[in-house]
Amino acid sequence: MDICRLFSQPKTWNFLRTAALLALFAVPDIGWAADDNGKGREVTAEVSDNGVRVSVGGSLFTVYKTDTSQKYPYFFPVNGPVSGEPVTTETSEPYPHHHSLFFGCDKVNGGNYWQEGLDRGQIVSKGVEILEARGNRVVFRDQCRWVRPGKEPVIRDERTVTVSAPSETVRQIDFDIVLTPQEEVRIEQTNHSLFSARMVPELSALQGGTLVNAAGDQNEKGTFGKASPWADYSGGRGGKTEGLAILQHPENPWHPAPWFTRDYGFFSPTPMYWPENGEYTDLPKGKPLRLRYRVLVHAGNAEDAGIAAAYNAYTAEK
Numbered sequence: 001m002d003i004c005r006l007f008s009q010p011k012t013w014n015f016l017r018t019a020a021l022l023a024l025f026a027v028p029d030i031g032w033a034a035d036d037n038g039k040g041r042e043v044t045a046e047v048s049d050n051g052v053r054v055s056v057g058g059s060l061f062t063v064y065k066t067d068t069s070q071k072y073p074y075f076f077p078v079n080g081p082v083s084g085e086p087v088t089t090e091t092s093e094p095y096p097h098h099h100s101l102f103f104g105c106d107k108v109n110g111g112n113y114w115q116e117g118l119d120r121g122q123i124v125s126k127g128v129e130i131l132e133a134r135g136n137r138v139v140f141r142d143q144c145r146w147v148r149p150g151k152e153p154v155i156r157d158e159r160t161v162t163v164s165a166p167s168e169t170v171r172q173i174d175f176d177i178v179l180t181p182q183e184e185v186r187i188e189q190t191n192h193s194l195f196s197a198r199m200v201p202e203l204s205a206l207q208g209g210t211l212v213n214a215a216g217d218q219n220e221k222g223t224f225g226k227a228s229p230w231a232d233y234s235g236g237r238g239g240k241t242e243g244l245a246i247l248q249h250p251e252n253p254w255h256p257a258p259w260f261t262r263d264y265g266f267f268s269p270t271p272m273y274w275p276e277n278g279e280y281t282d283l284p285k286g287k288p289l290r291l292r293y294r295v296l297v298h299a300g301n302a303e304d305a306g307i308a309a310a311y312n313a314y315t316a317e318k
Contacts, residue, residue, distance in 0.1 A: 041165040045130050045138035052128050052140050056165045059084060061297075062101075062173070064161060066125035066142065071116055073125050073142060074102035080242035081169050082299045087244050089200045089265070098198035098266055101244075101295065103177065105272065106192035108155070109185055111148050114192040121148050123157075137164035155283075156180050169299035176292045185283040187272050191260045195293045196268035197244055202237045204265035209235025209243075211261055212302050214311070220263040225274070229256040230311045231267055232302035241300050245307045249292035250315045269293075 044055050050067040053060065059079075066073045077086035078101055088100040097116045104123060106114040111121035124145050132139040139162045146155035162174040175195065187193070203209040205219045212218050213228035223231060229250070234243025246269065248255055254271035261267045275281045283289060294314050298305035 041136070041168065042134065043136065043138045043163055043165055044134045045140055045163070046133070047128060047130060052130065054138060054163050056081075056171060061163070061165075061171055064128065064140070064142075066128060068124060070122075071097070071099070071118065072102055072104045072113060072123035073144065074099040075173070076100035078173075078244070078295075078297055079171075080240070080297060080299070081165075081171050082242055083238065083240045085237070086200060087203060087242055087297060089198055092198065092201060092265075094264065095266070098196065101173075101197050103159075103175070103195050104192070105187060105190070105194060107188040107190040107272075108146065109183070111146070111154060112192075113146055114190075119149060121146065131160075137162055139163075153182050154185060156182060170305065171297040173295040173297075174292070175295065177290070179283070179289045179291070181283045181285050181287065181289075184285045187275075187281045187283070189273060189275055189279055191270055191273040193270050193272035194257075194268065194291070195246065196266065196270075197233070197246060197295075199233050199235075199244065199265035199267075200237075201265060203233065203235030203243070205233075205235075205263035206265075207235065209233060209265075210301060211263070211267060213259065214308065220261050223259055223261045223267075225258050225260075227256045227258045228269075230307060231259055231261070231269075232296075232305075232307050233265065233267055234298075234301040241304075243298055243301060243305065245296040245298070245302065245305070245310070247294040247296070247307075247311050247314050249294070249317075252291050253289065 051063050051065040054062050062075050062078045076090045078088045080087045090100050104114040106112045113121040113123050126143045128140050128142045130140045141160050144157045145153040147153050157179045159177040164172045211233045213223045213231045217223050230247040232245035248269050257269040257271040258274045260270040
């Protein structure tokens, strides 16, 4: 066949142009590479007044708040990747002392590091250090003291937070905390313990949202007191469905911890409410205790976001 004659045919040129366009747009996803508006998924962190602001693609994702007037440091807002609106609430009835995404504990040597009021205990930040400020992730570290007025700290902790955006529809917070008791610590049985999230009312089960665990159990009735490596809360708002999942790292003590859950939007893996001896949990003086959690803020529900697969990937990490 005459090659020159073949390439002079209009149909041939149309085919080649189509193939070239397909090749041009078949570019693989390469993390936070720029999208059409040039923002991409680059993550940035900057110290602000009493905290750290974290943005994805130039839009605010979350603020880690550390003001000394607070009961404990916490994340707020925690904005959804599609709506750009908070999926957690900073305070809401009932139990307005639940602040968005947080870590605390009650009944620690008689102190309270969970509910409002600073007279019985407070988790105080010594100041945040940003380790990685820009790129496909940001990393910052905070050192905190668990104190009561006029007393030495009962616990010191060092928490490292890593924030990334694995895709356009997922935001990820890795929370790695090492607790070091400064004296012999006894935590009495309490549901007010450790890593927790409080969803906005619009996404709660009371308003049509869904709380689901790894076994497929749903809402407070199905998930309360059940041990599960992860749980996810999602719901619809303004025509958009978004959610938040908490994953427990498999090397955590008490893994998988049972969950304290509520249809009004609260959920937390809470080993101190189901202690092994039924009464209390002891932490030896000077012995570090490491706890790790991964938070995924995502579009869609747990199945849409592939939370089960995401947990499997998390288990492979050291």
